[in-house]
Each structure stands twice: as structure tokens, then as C-alpha cells.
Amino acid sequence: MEEILTQIALCIERGKINLESPYPPDMKGQPGADELTKQAIEQEIAPGKILSDALVPGMQVVGEKFAKGEVYIPDLLMSAKAMNASMEHLKPFFESGEVKTRGVFIIGTVQGDLHDIGKNLVGMVVKGGGWEVIDLGVDVSTEKFIGALDQNPGAAVGLSALLTTTMPNMENIVKSIKEKYPDTKVIIGGAPINESYAEKIGADAYYPDPQGAVNFLNSTV
């Protein structure tokens, strides 16, 4: 693999956004994901290769470390920021159709629930896994999920709930989605959720962390 792609992957794993960014302290003064991605494009490395061989693996390493409890939310957020800096340079190639995402992932926190820190992290890591992410925000109704699916046929859906009192709303949402779009993959997560609950309500999977979601989504394409 090209050296520069390894460097970009490292910047994403470590959350090094650009030259000015003081984080992480041991990479101070070095170019970040921003400058290196620009360089890679100038060197005419295929944008699809930058995505698959630098961004995706970089994000995967940090996602796995987060799942194992080796890094924490601030680290993961910095990695997501670094990834976004790279993505900015790839944007024109997504728009022209030269680079394709792996698919569309619709995510939201279910009706009645306003917790969004976990949902946002899942969205970021899934995006870093090469997916287009549509974030419907918090307090999202069944109709809104269905509406988003109407506009994005074939998308996968992620539901987040942090309250045991809003968790039951997942059941209705899953049921309605499966009624209208039986092939849609629906994954769920959030503090009170577990695997047996996912099974009970007919969701396709439960994951306690964002990387689990990416691995599952990748296995469906």
C-alpha cells in the first residue's frame, strides 16, 4: 500500500485533523488527514482507494479500540473529525459518482427520547466505514423513519434508545418498517438494549458499540 495512505489511516486512527491541530500532542507540527488527503489526490491516487485503504481502515482501528474500552469518546470524536477533513476532499468524487458509498444508513433516536451522544457516535463511525449516513436526529417517529426509507429504498436503519420507557417504541418502528419494506435491515442499540430484546421485537441485530454496527452492515452488502 502507498505510504501516504498508511499515513492518512494513522491520522484518522489518532485523530490528527490538520497541521494546526494540537491533538494528539505527540503529532504536533505534523501534517494531518486534511493535508495528506489533498496530497494523495494530487498524486492521482484513486479516490476510491483513498476511501477504502486509508479512511475505512483508520476508522476501523479506532472503532475497535473504542469497543474494547481502550479509547474514549473524546478520542473517537477526534478521529471522526479527522475523517471528515479527509472526506471534504473526496466529496467532489462522491458527487460525480466516481466514488460510491457502500450503501445508505438511516439513523435516529426513537420517539420520546432525546439522548443523542451515542447515536451521533454510531453515525460517525458508520460514515467512516464508507457508508452514507442520514441522521434523522432525536425523538424520531415511525412515520419519519418510513418517510426516509421511501426516499432511500434499500437503505439500512439504525434505532437508538437510552430510556427503558422509550425502548418499547422500537418495537412499533421495527414492525412498521418490516411491514412495508420486509428486506430492510434494522439494527438497534443504546444503554438498556440487549440481544434478546432485538430478537423479541424482530430487529436484525443489536450491537453495544458503533464498530459492531459497521461490521454488520458490511456483511449485508
Next chain:
Amino acid sequence: MSSRDLVIKTLNHEPVERAPRDLWTLPGLSMNRGDELERLLAKFPTDFAAPKARYGHGDRDKGEAYRIGQYTDSWGSVWHVAEEGVVGEVKGFPLQGWSNLGSYRPPYEVLDNADFSVVNKSCADTDKFVLAGSQARLFERLQFLRGSENVFIDLACGTKELRQLIEMVHDFEMRDICMWAETDVDGVSFMDDWGAQNSLLISPDMWREVFKPLYRNYCDVLREAGKYIFFHSDGYIEPIYEDLIEIGVHAVNSQLFCMDIEGIGEKYRGRVTFWGEIDRQHLLPFGTIDEIRNAVRRVRLALDRGQGGVIAQCEWGKHDPYENIEAVYDEWMEPMDGDVTGKCA
């Protein structure tokens, strides 16, 4: 024995004839289920009382908390409440960008105009343990002012603006803590939510570097004044239990049921008082009476073992059935049976 003595003995890890009781309610409960609350308290009176005190009106205060709609707190954070009796979420962050930092001032008028004149009398008039809830909630305040994501990023980057803001909030909170330290209350509490379900929100190292010294300041003032120190955090906080003990916290309220309760008992029993609790995610709202009673027995076996050191506390959520809460306190009155060295089912 008076309620006050009962709590103090518990805090000093002396054997007591029953665990002292404390009950928390989410705002939605007293708003809609006042009768049930009264019935429970008549049957199981608590051993804690709040001092009679009133903080001043904040210049930025607007609207009413916990009511559907929007309100602004004294720090200028704008809350949207979609459901009656729930805190809601901050949608307007006064310091989302740093441009206002230079002119920003904490709501000192809340402290300057506080009326603490009858606090000491209210302490003298009761034989309950008087616990003051301070305003100190440093990490959460930062989030309400900046937005959670911004705070996490500030922490990672160690920005000087964040340091300045922390200093400002800490100064305000120290003044509040000092005000309570000068009164006759028995104990003072402070809080912050540090845990997600299975881990801390930030690394223990970052917590120790940035926040622990500031918490230590609170504890030093309160210890010096002879106050008992109570601390609450939601979520999984096992990695900082030792630190809390080290800085002098007497009683910790945490989500025991996200953690290894027996392991916590092994490590910390006799060194800190467990201020509750019983699982409020699954058991209190959905558990059967038997499951609730088993949970209480599990906590007693792991943390109390008939030697004190546990306060029978739980938080009554908006939809939790009356019977479940009653079962918690009823089970705490049962004699400890069985093998107290073994683990319960």
C-alpha cells in the same frame, strides 16, 4: 435512635438496626402521583431532610423548568421540554462558540441573593439528617454551556478557553460549597454524570488530571467544616471509585447494577458508604416484586452484610409502579438471612 444518628452511624460504618432510608423522585412523579408518594412516605418515612433555603432569582431565568415548552436557566442555557416532568434537552448553548467567553459571567446573583437565613433553624428543628444539594455539577455545566460534543473535543485538545471556562464554573461552585460549609447542615452533595452503560465517558487518566483536583477542593472545604460529603453520578464509574474515596467523599450514589456489585463490595465495603441504589432501568419500572426483593438482598449481601455502610435509596421514576418501590423499602426491613458470606441468586 434519631434519623440523624442512624445516618451518621451508617456513614461511619458502625452497625445499625436498620439501613437509613432515602427516596428520590423524578419531577414527573410529584407532579402527577402525589397521593402515592404520600402513601409511601407515611409507611416508610425517610431519614433525610433538605434544609430550608432559597437561591436567588437568576437574571437570565425565563420560563418554568419541567413544563412543556422552553425555559432558560440562570446560566443562559435554553432547555426544550417535550414531556411534562422531564428535564428535556439544551437547544440553546450560550458558549457554543467561544466569542462570548470574555464577557460571560456565571450567575453570581443566584448566590448573592440566596436566602440561607433559616437554614440553621431548619437543621435544629429536625432530628433527620439534613443534606444540602449544592449547585456543583462541573462537567454537566460545561456541557449545558458548550454542548457535549464540543466539551469532549475541548478536553481532547486541552484548549485554553476550556481551562478558562472550567475555572469560572469552579469558582462559582466553590463559593456555593463554601456557603453551605458555613451552615449547620449535616451533609452536602454534589453531582456529575461520568458514566455510560459500560464505561466512563472520558478516560480515567483525563478525569484524574482535569477534574479530580477540583473535586478535591470541594471535599477539602467540606471536610474542614466537618460536613459529610455525598456524590452522585449516573453510569459505570467503577474506575474512579478509589479516587472518590481518596479525596474524601463519604457516600456515593451510582448505577450499581451496571457494575460488578459483588466486586465493588469486595473492594470498597467499609471504606465508603453506598448511597443506594436499586436498578432504575429495568427492575423498578418492569421488575416483579420477587425480582425487586432479590435485588435488595443482593445489594445487602454484597455491600452491607449487616455491618452498615449502605443507605436504602432508590429513585422513583415517572412510570414505576408503587408496589415496586414499596417492596424495596419493605425488603430492607427484613432480617438478613442466609449465608452472608455467599453470593445471592
